Amino acid sequence: MTARIQTVAMALAFTVAACGAPKTPNASPDTGPLPLSALPVVDTDAVLAHTKVLSSDAFEGRGPGTPGEGKTVAYLVDQLTKMGLTPGNPDGTYVQKVPLVGITPTPANLTFRKGAQTLTATWKADVVAWSKRVTEEVRLVDSDVVFVGYGVQAPEFGWDDYKGLDVRGKTLLMLVNDPPVPDAAHPDTRDPKVFGGAAMTYYGRWTYKYEMGAKLGAAAVLLIHETEPAGYGFNVVQQKTGEQFDLVTPDRNMGRPAIEGWVSREHAAKLLGLAGQSLDALKAKAATRAFTPVPLGVSASITIRNALRTFDSQNVVARLEGRDPVRRGEHVIYTAHWDHFGVGARVNGDPIYHGAKDNASGTAGILEIARAFTKLPAPPQRSILFLFVTAEEQGLLGSQYYAVTPLYPLANALANINIDGLNVNGRTKDLVLIGLGASDLDDYARAAAAEQGRVITADAEPEKGLYYRSDHFNFAKQGVPALDPDEGIDFIGQPPDFGRRVREAYTSQHYHQPSDVVRPEWTLDGAREDLQLFLAVGYRVAEAARIPEWKAGNEFKATRDRMRGR
Numbered sequence: 282m283t284a285r286i287q288t289v290a291m292a293l294a295f296t297v298a299a300c301g302a303p304k305t306p307n308a309s310p311d312t313g314p315l316p317l318s319a320l321p322v323v324d325t326d327a328v329l330a331h332t333k334v335l336s337s338d339a340f341e342g343r344g345p346g347t348p349g350e351g352k353t354v355a356y357l358v359d360q361l362t363k364m365g366l367t368p369g370n371p372d373g374t375y376v377q378k379v380p381l382v383g384i385t386p387t388p389a390n391l392t393f394r395k396g397a398q399t400l401t402a403t404w405k406a407d408v409v410a411w412s413k414r415v416t417e418e419v420r421l422v423d424s425d426v427v428f429v430g431y432g433v434q435a436p437e438f439g440w441d442d443y444k445g446l447d448v449r450g451k452t453l454l455m456l457v458n459d460p461p462v463p464d465a466a467h468p469d470t471r472d473p474k475v476f477g478g479a480a481m482t483y484y485g486r487w488t489y490k491y492e493m494g495a496k497l498g499a500a501a502v503l504l505i506h507e508t509e510p511a512g513y514g515f516n517v518v519q520q521k522t523g524e525q526f527d528l529v530t531p532d533r534n535m536g537r538p539a540i541e542g543w544v545s546r547e548h549a550a551k552l553l554g555l556a557g558q559s560l561d562a563l564k565a566k567a568a569t570r571a572f573t574p575v576p577l578g579v580s581a582s583i584t585i586r587n588a589l590r591t592f593d594s595q596n597v598v599a600r601l602e603g604r605d606p607v608r609r610g611e612h613v614i615y616t617a618h619w620d621h622f623g624v625g626a627r628v629n630g631d632p633i634y635h636g637a638k639d640n641a642s643g644t645a646g647i648l649e650i651a652r653a654f655t656k657l658p659a660p661p662q663r664s665i666l667f668l669f670v671t672a673e674e675q676g677l678l679g680s681q682y683y684a685v686t687p688l689y690p691l692a693n694a695l696a697n698i699n700i701d702g703l704n705v706n707g708r709t710k711d712l713v714l715i716g717l718g719a720s721d722l723d724d725y726a727r728a729a730a731a732e733q734g735r736v737i738t739a740d741a742e743p744e745k746g747l748y749y750r751s752d753h754f755n756f757a758k759q760g761v762p763a764l765d766p767d768e769g770i771d772f773i774g775q776p777p778d779f780g781r782r783v784r785e786a787y788t789s790q791h792y793h794q795p796s797d798v799v800r801p802e803w804t805l806d807g808a809r810e811d812l813q814l815f816l817a818v819g820y821r822v823a824e825a826a827r828i829p830e831w832k833a834g835n836e837f838k839a840t841r842d843r844m845r846g847r
């Protein structure tokens with residue numbers, strides 16, 4: 282950056298800070314005093330170097346609660362300290378403790394009873410059940426089973442599958458995904474105005490279904506597994522029979538249903554047969570607003586013993602204080618998960634799950650975005666938090682902990698920008714935004730992309746609900762507008778299907794495998810542009826006169842409005 286630009290930038294910055302007036306009140310989004318090309322350059326040689334260190338054998342795959350965690354946290358704290366960033370925890374440290382529990386259930390069958398008739402759901406073959414309660418034994422005894430359709434309460438769509446039924450102590454049997462409401466004009470397609478049409482909303486996610494059960498005081502929630510609406514086979518559900526991690530809440534998760542789980546479609550059909558019902562007929566009713574819950578006249582019983590392992594893991598957090606004495610209380614939060622799977626089953630002789638792309642690369646990217654912020658001529662008006670979260674691979678737990686136990690009020694968090702994996706294959710003409718259309722942050726990203734001569738594109742598979750599967754989602758759920766960028770697919774100087782091919786190759790060969798390592802053919806030229814764009818978006822939100830909001834109709838807007846006192 283030249284001295285002249287610096288001077289102009291400083292002058293502009295102080296003008297804005299002094300009068301607090303929007304520079305261009307009707308422009309959306311705010312561009313801030315510096316164009317993208319004048320921002321400090323994110324150093325991708327350093328990104329690559331951090332990625333190599335974090336994914337090396339010495340870091341043992343960065344498993345939470347393992348020696349690899351200690352090394353990772355020490356490395357991040359060392360880097361952040363050397364950059365001159367302030368400890369992000371108001372207690373004066375760079376860490377936030379995250380209480381975790383590993384729960385391993387003992388296999389147990391589930392018994393359904395109707396009068397003298399019984400039907401046994403065999404552990405793993407027919408049912409995969411667990412308890413997230415941090416207790417050694419949970420019992421479900423003769424709990425009445427009620428079919429509640431999709432188990433959804435969505436006021437913005439005028440939808441309520443419960444119709445006021447008291448389900449406390451009951452076992453809720455539910456369908457997965459959003460209610461597939463047909464479009465009146467085109468009955469073969471979904472109504473685009475209800476539950477996002479073909480795109481999955483959070484109401485469709487299995488995590489939502491268990492949360493609803495907890496909210497309504499149900500004793501158990503059982504989801505009927507169907508491959509198409511779930512997006513994966515029952516074999517994937519069957520992998521959930523081992524140790525599962527969760528946060529230890531102050532009530533030791535006793536507010537969760539005693540039992541959560543899945544039943545196979547085949548077994549659900551048998552269960553409904555026992556109740557004199559048919560799955561297809563119930564599904565048809567469940568796709569309508571008029572649906573009312575169907576008590577099955579069947580009870581469910583199961584006892585699960587848990588082996589418990591509790592330990593603290595750590596989020597790492599650093600802060601760059603904003604220069605405006607008032608606005609510095611507001612902040613932009615960058616996140617990347619530092620954790621991976623640690624040491625596990627050997628694949629091709631290698632027991633270390635290196636997680637180079639997932640997510641040593643994103644962690645490294647945030648480190649260097651942080652460094653770029655320290656090189657600005659002056660800090661932005663608002664503050665920036667750089668948050669490296671733990672236990673993403675175990676269910677987004679570190680980010681969940683921050684989102685429910687924030688170090689600074691989330692009403693003052695203006696945006697979350699999350700990186701989970703960098704593009705390592707070269708420059709792209711586009712950047713994909715998962716959940717495009719969710720918030721004004723899309724406009725910030727689009728404006729920054731345009732300055733790079735690039736475009737923003739939508740995720741090709743909105744029906745998979747990817748927006749609900751990474752750390753930014755925990756911020757969205759609490760109302761904070763959150764950006765979930767994915768790498769582009771249109772590579773410069775490559776054949777049209779190159780993007781799809783490299784993505785498929787990674788997914789099939791290296792994703793969540795020990796072989797996710799830094800490769801000689803990696804190039805971070807594309808990542809440099811992506812990181813520069815993320816830097817610009819965060820910087821501009823931190824300078825904005827008009828803060829980003831969710832778009833009208835978004836499912837998180839009501840939470841944000843409540844939080845901001847509107």
Ligand SMILES: [Zn+2]
Nearest residue numbers: 639640674793
């Ligand atoms: Zn992962």
